[in-house]
Amino acid sequence: MKQALATVISNEKILGELERPHARAISGSWIIWLRCPEIAAEAKSGQFVMARCGEECTLPRPFSIHRVNDRGDIALFFIVWEDGKGTNWLLQRNQSDSVEIFGPLGNGFSIKPASRNLLLVAGGIGIAPLLFLTDLALNQRYSVTLLYGTENASRYPESLLPPRIRLVSVTEDGAIGEKGRVTDTLPKYADWADQIFACGPTAMYLDMARRKKELGLEGKPVQISLEMRMGCGHGVCYACTVRTKEGLKQVCKDGPVFDLDDIIWDELSLNT
Ligand SMILES: Cc1cc2nc3c(=O)[nH]c(=O)nc-3n(C[C@H](O)[C@H](O)[C@H](O)COP(=O)(O)OP(=O)(O)OC[C@H]3O[C@@H](n4cnc5c(N)ncnc54)[C@H](O)[C@@H]3O)c2cc1C
Numbered sequence: 165m166k167q168a169l170a171t172v173i174s175n176e177k178i179l180g181e182l183e184r185p186h187a188r189a190i191s192g193s194w195i196i197w198l199r200c201p202e203i204a205a206e207a208k209s210g211q212f213v214m215a216r217c218g219e220e221c222t223l224p225r226p227f228s229i230h231r232v233n234d235r236g237d238i239a240l241f242f243i244v245w246e247d248g249k250g251t252n253w254l255l256q257r258n259q260s261d262s263v264e265i266f267g268p269l270g271n272g273f274s275i276k277p278a279s280r281n282l283l284l285v286a287g288g289i290g291i292a293p294l295l296f297l298t299d300l301a302l303n304q305r306y307s308v309t310l311l312y313g314t315e316n317a318s319r320y321p322e323s324l325l326p327p328r329i330r331l332v333s334v335t336e337d338g339a340i341g342e343k344g345r346v347t348d349t350l351p352k353y354a355d356w357a358d359q360i361f362a363c364g365p366t367a368m369y370l371d372m373a374r375r376k377k378e379l380g381l382e383g384k385p386v387q388i389s390l391e392m393r394m395g396c397g398h399g400v401c402y403a404c405t406v407r408t409k410e411g412l413k414q415v416c417k418d419g420p421v422f423d424l425d426d427i428i429w430d431e432l433s434l435n436t
Contacts, residue, residue, distance in 0.1 A: 165266055165398060166206065170198035172261045173237055175254075179318055181246075189246035193289070194255050196263075201236030203267050209297035210361075210389055210421045213238070213267030214397040217250035223395050225250035226416070228293035228363075229268060241292040241320075269397050270420050273297050273361055273387055275306065283357035284310045285372075287346055287364020291320050293389055294363050302328050309353055313346025313364075347371045347379060354380030362424075363389040366432065373429045386424035390415050407431050 179193035203213060207229050214224035231239040244251040257263055273293075275282065282301050284294045291312060301308050309330040312319070317339040325331060333341025334349055342349060347368060354360065360381065362372065369388050376382050392415040395401035399417035406413055407428045413419065 165269060166200075166202040167264070167266045168200040168203050169262045170200035170203075170238075170265050172257045172259055172263060173197040173199055174259060175257050177255075178241075178321060178324075182315075182318055191244040191246050191252075192255075193241065193243050195230065195239055195241050196254060196257065197233075197237050197239050198263055198265065199235070199237050200265060203265065204232050204236045204238050207232050207238060207268040207296075208272035209300055210272035210293050210387075211268035211270045212293075212397075212420065213240070213265045214269065215240070215250070215254065216264040218253040221250045221253065224266070224397060225254075226269075226394055226397055228389070229296055230292045231296050231299060241289070241295075243289050266397070269416060271418065273389075273421050275301060275304075276359060276385070279306065279358035281307045281309070281356050281358050283353050283360045284308060285346060285350070285360060285362040285364065285368075286310060286312045287362075287368040288314055290363035290365070290368070290389070292363070294361065295325070297361060298326055298329055302326055309356070311346050311349050311353060313349075345371070347375070350379040350381065354384060357384060360384055360386040361388075362386065366391075369424065369427070370429055370432075373424055373427070376424075381424070387421050388424050388427075389420045390422055390427070391420065 175196040177192050177194050181192050182190040212226050212228045216224045227240040229238050230241040244255050286294050311332045313334040315336045334346045392404040394404040394416050397416045399414050404415035408426045
């Protein structure tokens, strides 16, 4: 793990606000590029960094490494909560400002050498760590299919996706692509996949765990990236402890990537 005073290369709003009558309001989504060669050189897809977000935030905030380039920059793709202190601070950073970050943290995704076809399942902001995985996998000549589900047409711009990816769009209101939930498309693609990588809300994982057979996931290696509230990011505070079949694990240190089968979902669903 490295500490860095990263320089902001760019910080752009890419999605507008989202009104959600029954949930926390979102002011928009941004992509911030940060120059931090020490962290970029070590980063693996699925890992995250902790960002110190100004004096009003006592705790640093976790963000997945969204992309890495060969100039030593990392990108974070982040949702700004209308009432979120940390994300509102981050959106106000301008080019040449500094942001204190530390990382890379966590275990990251792992691609088996024998795999050829990788199926990625993104729910909403869950696309954040999966694009780093996509970039790496396509460079290494894997075939990548991305199932990307959102509530409506407010979604990650297709123009920013790597051209060689096979994209299957799903929206709950049917505005773009197939209508429904992203997990509903799994039966069509799971058979093709040697490995499945998913990132999305806990409800998406619960659905995958509970309807494993129906969705075609039985016997498939499925890695999921778990998001839990965390304090320190490196295994000291135990705020992000989760129960697995192998005992208690810390999402920040032992995860955030776990096998779908390892998490005791019923217990997690009671607590989230
Ligand atoms: C491993 C990991 C990777 C993440 N990657 C991304 C990403 O790529 N893009 C993105 O938009 N968001 C990501 N998140 C969620 C992001 O950390 C929160 O949205 C952010 O911390 C909210 O901060 P805030 O001060 O604006 O909101 P507040 O609600 O004011 O934050 C208060 C506290 O809660 C914690 N917190 C709030 N929401 C979450 C959450 N969902 N998960 C974990 N901690 C939370 C914060 O760290 C902080 O300590 C990730 C979370 C984790 C655990």
